[in-house]
Amino acid sequence: MSDNNTDALRNWLIVLAFIFILCLFIVFLAFLNIEGLSIEQRLDYGIKALTTTGTIFAGIALIINAFYGAKRAEAMHKSAEAANKSAEAALKNAEAAQDKQITERFAKAIEQLGNEKIETRLGGIYTLERIAKDSKDDHWTIMEVLTAFVRENAPLKKDEEQELPKIRTDIQAALTVIGRRNSKNEHENQRLNLSNIDITGVDLIKANLERADFISSNLEGALLREARLQNAEFYDANLRSAVLSEANLQKAYLSGTKLQQANLYKANLQGSFLPGANLHLANLAEANLQGTNLSGAKNLESYQIELAKGDRTTILPENLQPPEHWKA
Structure with a gap:
């Protein structure tokens, strides 16, 4: 994967982490301020909400990582194809050079006879x-x-x-x-x-x-x-x-x-x-x-x-x- 794609993935994860922490804080505060509930209930609901929120953000993170992983795999595949083509071209050039060398050596040997x-x-x-x-x-x-x-x-x-x-x-x-x-x-x-x-x-x-x-x-x-x-x-x-x-x-x-x-x-x-x-x-x-x-x-x-x-x-x-x- 290119440096640009790596930087983009890192930036996305930083932003997602910041949003995740902010959301956790907001959700936790929201449940703490709900009226008509005891402290234990508020804490219980708050923890469950935090767990759900964390799961959602974890899923989002996995999706983003999978997306960039696919991009990375595609880039590696294209890079491998390019390398193979380069190797094939190099091999053909080497074979052509060898054929030329053999032809020249053959002609010279016939002349020597x-x-x-x-x-x-x-x-x-x-x-x-x-x-x-x-x-x-x-x-x-x-x-x-x-x-x-x-x-x-x-x-x-x-x-x-x-x-x-x-x-x-x-x-x-x-x-x-x-x-x-x-x-x-x-x-x-x-x-x-x-x-x-x-x-x-x-x-x-x-x-x-x-x-x-x-x-x-x-x-x-x-x-x-x-x-x-x-x-x-x-x-x-x-x-x-x-x-x-x-x-x-x-x-x-x-x-x-x-x-x-x-x-x-x-x-x-x-x-x-x-x-x-x-x-x-x-x-x-x-x-x-x-x-x-x-x-x-x-x-x-x-x-x-x-x-x-x-x-x-x-x-x-x-x-x-x-x-x-x-x-x-």
Whole structure:
């Protein structure tokens, strides 16, 4: 309630108190001067009259207080509404300022990706990672930018150009950032496009690469230990000598994949699809092959599956029989 309303209420109560006292005095005197009554009767009637008068004035005081209380509540409600509107406006202004800042940071980072200096490109990559963490709405756009950066700068070479060079620092950084992403900010139909790239020897240990497409990509010697590769696609990809121990490859598509000498120790291949995959000397010790489709797999030997974990749902090439311990 405003100061004016508070002063008015105080003034009203002072006036009411003065009138009340004056009335009490008048009423009391009036009853004392009534003729024909004894002193006891006059006092009795006077006290009753005073009590009635006091009750009336108390009621009036309550009504006045209730009136100003309602006014005070109304003023507080209006004040609260004004405060809420101010807070909403401040929030909108803050969101607008944040959106503007993110847009500026994004534009600057994209510009840095095209810079000649490696340190500038790295700065752009890590700036994009921070934006992806700060803004869920920009997360997938940034993943698309980073995967495009990798495809553009690490394209698959022709056979006559094949080498085993050390992976570029900025390409490794971009893939590391992709592997650290929060996939909860993505839809089920959104997939990382990392097809037709050459990332020989890349370090993606414990990376999150769910729903990544590595179609026809070269990952020879890649370090993918404990990587999350559920629903990833490696059709016709090169994973020779790759380290995939304890990696999660549930429902991964590895048809035609080159897995010669790959280390799949304790890898989870449940429900994965490997028809035509080349598994020459691949380590399948303690790998989970339950529900795995290995029909038409090339160079797969009985000793390899003896060391693996499978069951009746595992589909083997026609020349191989499931081990006895799979039937238990």
